[in-house]
Amino acid sequence: MTLEAAEMKRIVAETAVDAYVKDGMNVGLGTGSTAYYAIKRIGQLVNENGYDLTCVATSVQSEDLARECGITVVDIDDVKQLDVTIDGADEVDPKLNLIKGLGGALLREKIVAAATVQEIIVADESKLVEKLGTKAPLPVEVLQFGNGHTSVGLRRQRCEPVMRMKDGRPFVTDGGNYIYDCRFPDGIDNPFFIESRIDVIPGVIENGLFLNTAFEVLICDSDGNVRRMSEEKADE
Ligand code: 5RP
Numbered sequence: 001m002t003l004e005a006a007e008m009k010r011i012v013a014e015t016a017v018d019a020y021v022k023d024g025m026n027v028g029l030g031t032g033s034t035a036y037y038a039i040k041r042i043g044q045l046v047n048e049n050g051y052d053l054t055c056v057a058t059s060v061q062s063e064d065l066a067r068e069c070g071i072t073v074v075d076i077d078d079v080k081q082l083d084v085t086i087d088g089a090d091e092v093d094p095k096l097n098l099i100k101g102l103g104g105a106l107l108r109e110k111i112v113a114a115a116t117v118q119e120i121i122v123a124d125e126s127k128l129v130e131k132l133g134t135k136a137p138l139p140v141e142v143l144q145f146g147n148g149h150t151s152v153g154l155r156r157q158r159c160e161p162v163m164r165m166k167d168g169r170p171f172v173t174d175g176g177n178y179i180y181d182c183r184f185p186d187g188i189d190n191p192f193f194i195e196s197r198i199d200v201i202p203g204v205i206e207n208g209l210f211l212n213t214a215f216e217v218l219i220c221d222s223d224g225n226v227r228r229m230s231e232e233k234a235d236e
Contacts, residue, residue, distance in 0.1 A: 002222045006033070008124035012220035013037035013086065016122045020084045023051045028112040029066055029073075030087025031059040031105035034122050038086040043069025056082060058112050059105040060174050076115060085116040089210070089217070090136040091129045092121065096217050096229060097191055099132050101139030101208030104164070107175050110206055110213075118215040125221045132209070133188035137162070137181035139208040140198060144170075147178050150203030157197050159184045177205055 003011075017038050021027055029039050039062060045051040047070050056076045057063035066073050087109060091099040098121060100106050113119045129135055138159070142150045147163070154161040161180035164171040170178050188194050188209075195209045217229040 003224055005124055005126070008220040008222065008224070009034040009122075010037040011224055012122045012124065012218050012226055014041045015220075015226045016086050016120050016218050017041040017045070020086065020118065020120055021045060021051070021053070022083075024053075025083040026054045026056070026079045026081065028082040028085025028087070028116050029055050029057045029062045029071075030085060031062045031109060032088040032103040034088035034124070035062060035086065036065065038122060039065050039069060039071070042066075043071055046071055054079060056112055058085075058087065058109045059103070062105075076112060079115075082112065082116040084118045084120060085112055086120045086122060087113070089121045089123050089127055090208070091132050091134075092123060092127050092214075092217050092219070092229075093129055093132050096121075096214040097132060097212070098210040098214060099136050099138055099208050100210050101141070101179070102136060104139075104171060104173055104179060106139055106208045107141050107173060107177070107206045110210065113210060113213050119213050121214045121217040123217065123219055125219050128219060131187040131189070132191050133184040137183045138188065138194075139164070140180050140182055141173055141175070141177045141205045141207075142180060143203045143205060144176070144178055146203050147180075150201055151180055153201035153203070154180055154182055154198065157182070157194060175205070
């Protein structure tokens with residue numbers, strides 16, 4: 001059996017929700033085509049199982065979907081912390097470090113992840129890489145003002161920054177900013193070092209490296225099997 005990507009996303013998202021989301025929790029809602037299925041499942045828990053959840057969304061898109069699903073969504077500052085967040089990723093390395101942000105929500109996703117006790121990442125097997133930056137570019141969210149100068153600073157990190165476009169115009173994030181997708185020709189050898197270099201460039205608001213963030217990563221293969229990769233296992 002070889003499943004379509006959408007089916008793998010559905011299976012892994014539902015597995016994560018069923019394993020981690022409990023009645024009464026504060027729950028972070030991720031963004032993207034995998035998080036979509038998690039939000040749908042959380043909606044079922046609320047509507048069919050009577051779960052009383054307080055949810056925070058990582059994007060306007062996810063907030064709209066959650067409300068359509070009958071989920072109560074609050075502002076992140078209305079909760080002290082989130083028990084669990086279920087979100088997707090663009091790349092996952094063997095140490096469970098991630099690239100996120102191809103869906104454009106990296107800034108809110110990082111703020112929500114930082115407020116979360118258990119950040120659960122759900123993905124199909126195509127997202128596994130040996131080294132970050134080998135398949136996906138690294139998205140970097142920058143202020144509109146002076147973004148050309150900011151991109152010069154990004155280029156000095158030996159990457160090729162390309163402004164993300166949508167419908168012929170610069171893509172604008174929920175925070176009103178631009179994104180440069182930075183392609184590293186040989187991947188990212190030391191993500192902690194690159195993150196520290198990128199973060200000090202004037203105009204950079206957030207980068208898509210999520211390092212030491214995932215509590216557990218669930219990966220679905222094309223046979224529909226879900227593998228759970230946790231921090232401890234990654235350290236072995
Ligand atoms: C959005 C993200 C997404 O989680 C990431 O792009 C994965 O998306 P998908 O599940 O659609 O592959 O980081 O900013």
